[in-house]
Amino acid sequence: MxxxxxxxxxxxxxxxxxxxxxxxxxxxxxxxxxxxxxxxxxxxxxxxxVIFPDHAVVLGAIRDRLASATDATAPVAVTEAARLVLLHYLGEGDRARIRYRLTRSVPTLQAREVASQRQYQQAFRTFVHEWLGGTAETELRAELMANAVVTAHNHVLRRWLRGQIGTAAAQSEFHEAMAEVLRLYGSAAGGTGGHETAVVVLRTSRPLDEVLPALREAVGGSAEG
The missing domain is CATH 1.10.10.60 (Homeodomain-like)
Known part of the structure; x- marks a missing residue:
């Protein structure tokens, strides 16, 4: 009952x-x-x-999923945390569509929805920033990735809310959208302090013992031969 x-x-x-x-x-x-x-x-x-009855619950679920991630599983965690939001809306069915119509026509509800989205975005930004190294140099990348996660989610969700795609297609498109987000912003692994190693492949006719010193100087290291 x-x-x-x-x-x-x-x-x-x-x-x-x-x-x-x-x-x-x-x-x-x-x-x-x-x-x-x-x-x-x-x-x-x-x-x-009443329009946003489960926002705190969904936000808590996002934070819990992100908190359980390791550096190696961070990309999966980001995708699954965003998917929690999508699944919540899909599970609401007509209620989600009514909310969509209301938030488009009532300014106070629209402002409330924007504020809710900012909280989701902040949760992703905080997590991604730490994952990428937590330095000043990673702040912008984390902000961009968090924006992209929310944008990708909203793009797919709006298509479902407007009746342009069904539930199964929404989940499929969501995974494709998140794969694109990770391709653009999620390639750097955490735990590196924000530094990346570049590997350059060259073709040359010079002897290896002549090339190695120049390569060592270029990458700033003293790798063993």
């Missing part, structure tokens, strides 16, 4: 879709759910909170 909180969420989304967000009152939602006004405010602080 649904809890009073679940009944309130269902009632709110139905009424917002039927009448509009501004035209629906807290009393309307409580009456449709079969509970009192006091019960509504025990579950939610405002009408806006």
């Amino acid at each position: 649904p809890t009073s909180r679940e009944r309130l969420i269902d009632a709110a989304f139905a009424l917002f879709d039927e009448r509009g967000f501004e035209e629906t009152t807290v009393d309307d939602v409580a009456e449709r759910a079969g509970v009192g006004r006091t019960t509504f405010f025990r579950a939610f602080k405002s009408k806006e909170d």
Whole structure:
């Protein structure tokens, strides 16, 4: 049997879709759910909170998944953490589509959605920055990658919300989009302090013992021959 909180969420989304967000009152939602006004405010602080009932839970799941990663599994963790958000929306079905319509037409809800996305983005940025070495030199790369993760996710999600693709296609397109993000920004492994080693392959007719000293000087090392 649904809890009073679940009944309130269902009632709110139905009424917002039927009448509009501004035209629906807290009393309307409580009456449709079969509970009192006091019960509504025990579950939610405002009408806006009903639109984003699981944001804190999803954000916590993202952080938990990222926190469990190692340097070697960081790319997989980033993909799986972003996928958690996509799966949450896909699982909501029509409720997610109602939210999409509302956030496009109600400025206060749009601002709330943007703020939520920034929290997701910050979680990815913090993780990626540490993964790439946590130095000043990796801050921009981490910011770019976090932006790209959210952008890739939103691109696929919007196509699903608009009915342009089905659920299976959304998951497939998401994996392709994340593969592109990792190709562009995720090639550097963590634990290197932000430094990368370049390997250069040359063709030359000069003897090896003449070439090695120049190579050692170029890479700043003293590799064994």
